[in-house]
Amino acid sequence: MARVLLTGMSGVGKTTVLDELCRRGFRTVDTDYGGWELPDGTWDEHRMSGLLARHRELVVSGTVDNQVRFYHRFQHIVLLSAPLEVLLRRVAHRSNPYGRTPEQRAEIARYVHTVEPLLRRGATVELDGRREVSELADAVESLVREVC
Numbered sequence: 001m002a003r004v005l006l007t008g009m010s011g012v013g014k015t016t017v018l019d020e021l022c023r024r025g026f027r028t029v030d031t032d033y034g035g036w037e038l039p040d041g042t043w044d045e046h047r048m049s050g051l052l053a054r055h056r057e058l059v060v061s062g063t064v065d066n067q068v069r070f071y072h073r074f075q076h077i078v079l080l081s082a083p084l085e086v087l088l089r090r091v092a093h094r095s096n097p098y099g100r101t102p103e104q105r106a107e108i109a110r111y112v113h114t115v116e117p118l119l120r121r122g123a124t125v126e127l128d129g130r131r132e133v134s135e136l137a138d139a140v141e142s143l144v145r146e147v148c
Contacts, residue, residue: 001057002075002146007067007119010099010108011087012080012129013136014061020137021059026144031062032096042066057144063119071122076143079123082130084112 006014015030022028029051031037038044042064051058052073060074071077087108091099098104120126127139 002144003052003056003058003073004076004078004140004143005067005074006059006061006078006080006140007063008080008129009087009112009116011090012082014080016133017136017140018059018061020133021140024137024141026059027055027057028059031060037064045069059140059144068122075146076125077123078140078143079119079126080129081116081126082128084109086130
């Protein structure tokens with residue numbers, strides 16, 4: 001079994017895929033919720049280290065500045081990606097309020113050009129976030145089930 005990090009821009013579908021994997025019985029952690037991020041927007045490294053030490057089979061979702069410090073602890077880094085227009089349409093209609101203001105939408109556009117290329121370089125797998133949720137979850141599930 002493997003640990004997988006699911007990363008990507010706001011609106012790409014990380015939480016939706018994570019919810020489907022949880023429904024299928026996988027241990028999942030969405031670091032956008034539950035105090036995983038510190039006030040500066042980075043992961044609580046001590047807490048994340050403890051989580052990864054305790055679980056060999058796990059899917060973690062998040063996109064933060066210091067996630068690269070944990071890449072060696074994951075067997076797969078999965079980048080979900082989608083065109084900017086798709087991201088902006090999705091953030092306008094989701095329950096998470098981030099992405100609704102013009103400033104936040106401009107920030108997402110800026111991150112697509114500055115952050116996403118960095119995520120792509122660190123990714124072991126890239127999946128098109130426009131695919132059906134079940135297909136994306138199937139792909140991540142197959143990575144989790146790999147024998148390491």
